[in-house]
Amino acid sequence: MSARRQRVIVHVDMDAFYASVEQRDDPSLVGKPVIIGGRERRGVVCTASYEARPFGVHSAMPMSRATSLCPQAIVLPPRLDYYGEISSQIMDALHTFSPLVEPLSLDEAFLDMTGAERIFGAPDAIAQAIKEEIRERTRLSASVGIAKNKFLAKLASDLDKPDGVTWIPFGDERAFIAPLPLRKLWGVGPKTGERLARLGFRTIGDIAAADLAMLIEQLGEGQARHLRALAQAEDDRPVEPGRERKSVGSEVTLSDDLRGLDQVLPVLRRQCERVAEHLRRAGLLARGLRVKLRYTVGFRLVTRQRALAHPADDSASLFAAARELLASLPLHEPIRLVGAAGFDLEQRRASEQLDLFGAPPTRSNLEHAVDAIRARFGDKIGFGD
């Protein structure tokens, strides 16, 4: 790569994605406040439609608070598998513009459109074309940001929502972002934001002009250099189309606290089953397993992890490891969350692919066979261990 090639990076961000999908599919919801999220005792908001936002409702807010702010809101549970299908349609649309598409989540992606001006025109024309293609395929609206790097493109897409286009012109970037609050820096959250505020920093420009040695002392070498580079509108990270997943997890927050091995174990087993199912569906094996508990008192999160004896995608192997890890954790205090995750993932080799009749009767092959039967005859079939 030549040292100073001007890149054209596009960030596409769907508008209130989950809520917009539900409104699209049920016209009676159009124009009304819609909240997607869990209705249970400890549920939170995933997405609020634009009609709900003026009431102060936003994502990650406890649902109890959301419904007290906006009692007339229509609350719907998320349909993640369905949103995933629509996400694929969106990513397909984006691939008609560039092979360099990096999804960030179901509703967001980067595109590297460097050199595409001759085909698609100026940056703002590219953005319009992308929005139209998505709308044609999905009847949903997106906001688009264009700039010379990922950070600026992502920042830009957020500046004119919903249904907007923002192009940060090449050359003026630093002046353009300098007056914005430093929380707009990608990677500055509540903690770092508070920390920097206490030091007297308020804007991105303040960080850009900060003394590096002092910043390093406060944030550590890595974060200090990274954030100051971003504040100076510099970000060399490439758009990476082929990023592979590094972990597969499943966790659940219980409406009522758990206490003791007898209560925790069945929930942990269920999470291991879900992780194993995900692994098998993705054709992956995990070489490590992590267990996660959140204690109610102090909202304290603890994790324990270890390598597996053999790479595994069956619930029995995962659960055996999980159970051992659990032994090192206190179970007498009230527990609100139980989770499991597989990591150090590898591709299941072709020779290990399911052969219902020829395969040796390993636990993995048994569970793959059950998957196949379920896929064919439905989900009502259970099996013991």
Added chain:
DNA sequence: TCTGGGGTCCTAGGACCC
């Protein structure tokens, strides 16, 4: 009002090896 569930990345400290 009381804090989801899916992830990624970074850091610090200890073990271990040479």
Added chain:
DNA sequence: TCTGGGGTCCTAGGACCC
């Protein structure tokens, strides 16, 4: 009898993002 310095790997925790 006291004790190095560097490198790597692993674990746990924490911040952050959508």
